[in-house]
Amino acid sequence: MNEILEIIEQDPKKDPSEIALLTGYSEKEVQTRIKELEDSGIIRKYKAVIDWDRVGEEYVYAIIELKITLGDRSGYDTIAHRIASFNEVRSIRLISGDHDLSLTVRGQSMKDVAFFVAEKIATLDQVQSTVTHFVLKTYKEDGVPLFEQEKSRRLAISP
Amino acid sequence: MTYVKKFLSDKIKTVPPSGIRKYFDMVIGMDDVISLGVGEPDFVTPWHIREACIYSLEKGFTSYTSNSGLIELREAISDSFHNDYGVDYNPEDQVLVTTGVSEAADLALRAVVNPGDEVILHEPCYVSYKPSIILSGGTPVPVSTTRDNEFRVSGEQIEAAVTDRTKAIILSYPNNPTGAVMQKQDLEEVADVVMEHDLLVISDEVYDKLTYNGKHTCFSSLNGMEDRTILLNGLSKSHAMTGLRVGYAMGPPGLISAMLLIHQYTMLCAPITAQMGAIEALQNGEAEMQAMVREYNRRRRLFVTGLNRLGLDCFEPRGAFYAFPSVESTGMTSSQFAEELLHQQKVAVVPGEVFGQSGDGFLRCSYASSLDELKTALEKIEEFLS
Numbered sequence: 001m002n003e004i005l006e007i008i009e010q011d012p013k014k015d016p017s018e019i020a021l022l023t024g025y026s027e028k029e030v031q032t033r034i035k036e037l038e039d040s041g042i043i044r045k046y047k048a049v050i051d052w053d054r055v056g057e058e059y060v061y062a063i064i065e066l067k068i069t070l071g072d073r074s075g076y077d078t079i080a081h082r083i084a085s086f087n088e089v090r091s092i093r094l095i096s097g098d099h100d101l102s103l104t105v106r107g108q109s110m111k112d113v114a115f116f117v118a119e120k121i122a123t124l125d126q127v128q129s130t131v132t133h134f135v136l137k138t139y140k141e142d143g144v145p146l147f148e149q150e151k152s153r154r155l156a157i158s159p
Numbered sequence: 160m161t162y163v164k165k166f167l168s169d170k171i172k173t174v175p176p177s178g179i180r181k182y183f184d185m186v187i188g189m190d191d192v193i194s195l196g197v198g199e200p201d202f203v204t205p206w207h208i209r210e211a212c213i214y215s216l217e218k219g220f221t222s223y224t225s226n227s228g229l230i231e232l233r234e235a236i237s238d239s240f241h242n243d244y245g246v247d248y249n250p251e252d253q254v255l256v257t258t259g260v261s262e263a264a265d266l267a268l269r270a271v272v273n274p275g276d277e278v279i280l281h282e283p284c285y286v287s288y289k290p291s292i293i294l295s296g297g298t299p300v301p302v303s304t305t306r307d308n309e310f311r312v313s314g315e316q317i318e319a320a321v322t323d324r325t326k327a328i329i330l331s332y333p334n335n336p337t338g339a340v341m342q343k344q345d346l347e348e349v350a351d352v353v354m355e356h357d358l359l360v361i362s363d364e365v366y367d368k369l370t371y372n373g374k375h376t377c378f379s380s381l382n383g384m385e386d387r388t389i390l391l392n393g394l395s396k397s398h399a400m401t402g403l404r405v406g407y408a409m410g411p412p413g414l415i416s417a418m419l420l421i422h423q424y425t426m427l428c429a430p431i432t433a434q435m436g437a438i439e440a441l442q443n444g445e446a447e448m449q450a451m452v453r454e455y456n457r458r459r460r461l462f463v464t465g466l467n468r469l470g471l472d473c474f475e476p477r478g479a480f481y482a483f484p485s486v487e488s489t490g491m492t493s494s495q496f497a498e499e500l501l502h503q504q505k506v507a508v509v510p511g512e513v514f515g516q517s518g519d520g521f522l523r524c525s526y527a528s529s530l531d532e533l534k535t536a537l538e539k540i541e542e543f544l545s
Contacts, residue, residue: 018461021460023457024460154201158198159177159286
């Protein structure tokens with residue numbers, strides 16, 4: 001099972017027939033297992049890692065850290081769900097340390113992101129304070145390096 | 160040129176040139192070759208190991224080490240064998256760190272071989288054993304393994320090759336070039352012969368971590384073999400560290416000390432940078448190593464299935480990263496096949512006879528290449544055969 005997941009995590013477009021070849025399962029077994037993994041929510045979604053900088057798309061990303069004051073009856077989940085519902089928010093995590101929540105926000109411009117934080121996030125009752133870090137350059141995204149990898153230096157024939 | 164040849168020793172004139180050289184020369188200068196001829200991992204050394212090497216340089220670790228190697232490394236090696244195979248070697252006097260396994264094999268032979276002693280080796284095998292035996296003053300006695308027995312060497316075969324001059328046997332499983340492995344009961348057969356004829360075994364197990372569908376058995380873990388085995392291993396294949404040159408030998412103190420004697424006068428010590436990387440590899444490298452093994456296994460399934468589909472009969476290799484298909488169905492010899500395939504389709508493989516006469520009729524194909532390269536290579540071989 002994990003073997004199939006490891007392959008799909010690397011390459012979601014891989015054909016079930018090839019996955020069968022790589023794992024030793026039959027093609028039918030692979031299809032059944034993938035279906036089970038999808039249905040049970042273990043496979044959440046198939047996604048592409050895109051280097052938007054290369055497209056020339058001027059997205060602005062920011063990492064925003066929040067200090068939260070919990071209300072009487074609601075925990076972190078409530079406020080986190082609320083913030084997660086904004087389209088601008090790409091990821092949100094509960095973290096240890098000086099701050100409580102860390103989010104990644106994407107906007108069309110720095111102004112865009114700044115306004116979003118000022119108007120939608122900072123104004124929430126439970127949000128005590130915010131720190132915004134604008135992303136200048138991304139080198140690696142979700143395990144995928146976005147810079148050129150060095151070519152193999154092996155000799156063509158060796159014992 | 161002819162004049163200087165008179166200075167050469169008689170011994171060096173008896174060492175045959177490596178058959179692999181010819182194919183290397185053919186490939187060199189050709190562009191866009193897909194090479195299945197490489198006897199090393201395609202992975203670069205995992206970053207945490209490279210980082211440890213860099214850090215050691217920054218901290219000024221640039222001196223000689225103990226001749227035997229850094230004690231921390233010897234301890235890490237000793238621990239890993241205790242954990243993996245339940246065999247115990249004292250890091251103080253039973254572990255010797257060498258500059259790759261090739262040096263360790265040379266030291267072992269030079270430490271035990273007297274002029275005229277015979278050393279049995281099973282072929283096809285790694286190219287350096289035979290010359291090393293000759294250079295140590297011994298006589299190589301090759302035993303041929305066959306496709307029918309999945310390139311395992313049997314106790315009977317070894318028994319038949321034993322004479323009163325036999326000193327030692329070189330075993331090398333998982334095997335380069337065939338990908339063959341020996342199960343515990345296969346090795347026990349060999350151990351019986353070793354015991355009966357009072358022999359020594361030099362066991363090169365550098366591919367021990369690269370086994371698929373079954374766990375490797377360490378030769379010295381067999382009953383009574385600990386005192387009769389010089390175990391050779393290294394980090395080249397398991398941790399993709401070929402160019403860093405870290406190997407080691409383990410065995411009875413009396414033999415290791417003799418090897419150390421040669422090592423200290425010739426090599427002095429293995430490079431300290433590589434030793435520092437090796438410590439990191441053994442202490443923290445398990446997860447990345449396992450990920451590489453899983454990846455090799457996928458490639459192995461894809462590639463071996465592909466070869467058999469093309470009619471190139473190939474037994475299931477359960478170790479190392481080589482497939483060893485037969486070219487019999489094509490009517491070509493293995494060297495014809497390799498040369499034509501290279502010139503017509505730019506795919507490089509190594510003909511089996513380079514690794515010993517019994518390799519004739521087979522090809523060594525390394526699947527230490529990306530899945531995409533392996534798929535392209537299979538397509539090109541298919542085109543070549545059509």
